[in-house]
Amino acid sequence: MPPTLGGLVRTPSLGLSPLTGDEGLERTVGWVAVSELTDPTPYLAGGELLLTTGVRWADSRPDLREYVRRLARRDIAGLGFGVGVALERTPEELREAAAEFGVVLLEVARRTPFIAIGKEVSRVLAKEEYEGLSRAFTAQRDLTRAALTGAEAVVDRLARDLGARVLLMAADGSPRHTAPAGAALRPQDLAGELERLKTAGPRASVAVTAGGDRIWAQPLATGRRVRGFLAVGTGGPLGPEQRTLVNAAVSLLSLELERDAHGDIARMGEGVLAALLTGALDPAHPGAERLVAVLPPAPVVVAAADGVQGAHPPHGVLVAGHEGRAVLLASADTPAAALADLLDGPVGISEPADYTGLAVALAQAERAREAARSRGGEPVRAAELPGGLLGLADTPAGVRMAEELLAPLLAERSGAELLASLRAYLAASGRWDAAADALGVHRHTLRYRMRRIRDLLPVDLDDPDVRAELWMALRLHGGRA
Structure with a gap:
C-alpha cells in the first residue's frame, strides 16, 4: 500500500496528531516537503505533506486563511505543523482555515524531527515499488506461460491482470479476439490511428478516448511488417506496472503472430533473434520453450x-x-x-x-x-x-576515442615531450623521482610539464579511473608504453 496520512498518524514513533480533516486521512502522500515560506505553492507539485514550524510567522504575520487557501488549491495531501519551535501550540486561525478548506492538519510533536517523517514516507514508497516489481514479474511469468497455449490465452490473461478490456486485431484492423468475452472494445474506436501505427515503427503507441474510456493501442511486429494490433481499454491512465505488463504482452503476441503468419515456428528466426537482442525474450524464462524452439x-x-x-x-x-x-x-x-x-x-x-x-x-x-x-x-x-580490456578497446572506434582524449596534448608544439612525461608519470604510479629518472630530466622539469598537462586536460590526474583511461589511450596511441 502507498503511504497515507492515516498510516503516518498510526505510526507511534512519529507522534502525529490530526487536528482537522479526519475524513481525509486516507489521502496518499506522494512526498514530504518542508518550507517556512509564507507562500510555498510555487515549489509544490501537489500530493505533498507540507511541514512547517511557522518560524517566520511572528515577524511577517501572514494571513493564515489565505495561506491555507493557496495550499488547498495546490491540492496538497496535508499540512503538518511542528509545535515547540516557534509556537507552543498550533494557531487557532490555522485550524479554522484548514477546516474551512478541507485540508488535513496534523500537529507534529516537538520530539519528532521532520526528517523522520520524510524517511518513513520514503521507506513506504520503496516498499510499494518493490512489491509492484514483484507483482509485475509474477504477471509477466503468467503471461509467458499463457503464450504456450496461444495468442488468445495471452489476451485473456492480460485482461484479467489489468482488469481492463483487451482487443487483439489482425493487420487489417479486423478483430481476432476480445477479453473479457463480449467487452465493447471496437476497432472503429481507433479509426484513422491504425494506419498511422503501421508506419510509425514497432515501438509506437497511440491513446484515444472513446465512450469515456481511455484506449491504448500498439502495433504487433517483430521486423518491419506489422502482423496485428493490441488495444487496451481502461477507465484511467496505466501505471508503471501496467505499462510493463502491456509491453511484455506486445512482445509475446508479436512473436506468436509471426509464427502464425509463417505456419512454422522454425521460420520465426528474425523475430526470435530480435527479441533476444532487445531483452524482450529470455530463453531461460519458464514457459519460453515453445517460443525459442x-x-x-x-x-x-x-x-x-x-x-x-x-x-x-x-x-x-x-x-x-x-x-x-x-x-x-x-x-x-x-x-x-x-x-x-x-x-x-x-x-x-x-x-x-x-x-x-x-x-x-x-x-x-x-x-x-x-x-x-x-x-x-x-x-x-x-x-x-588481442585479448583483455586492451584488446576490446583496440578497434578503430577505440583508437579514435584515444586520439580525441589526447588531442589537447598532441596540438602542443611540445606534444611529444608531454606525452612521454605523462606516460612516465603514470608508469611510475605518480612517483616524481622514478618518473624523472626514466625520462632523464630533473624532477622540477617533470613537475612543470605535469602542471602543463593538468592545464590542458580538464581531468583529475589523482582519480584512478582517469589514470587508467589515460594509460589505455597512450597504449592505443603509441603502441607499447
Missing part, C-alpha cells in the same frame, strides 16, 4: 555484418536486423565461410557463448567486424584478436 543449442556464436546476402538461412541459423546492422546466431561449430556466405560486407564472429552471454558475444562480434573491415579480407573471429 528454433534456437540452436548452446554454445552459439554471434556474427555481425553490414547486411545479408538475401538467401534464406538454413534451419537453426537466425538472422535479424539490429541497430542498423545484420546480426546472425548459429551453432558454435558452424564454419566461418558458411556464415560469410549469408552475410554481406566485413564479417566478425564472436567466441562461443551461452544464451546468458549474448550481450558480450555481440560486442565481440562488433569488434571482430571492425578488424575485418580494416583488413579488407576474410571473416575475423574474436579469438584471433
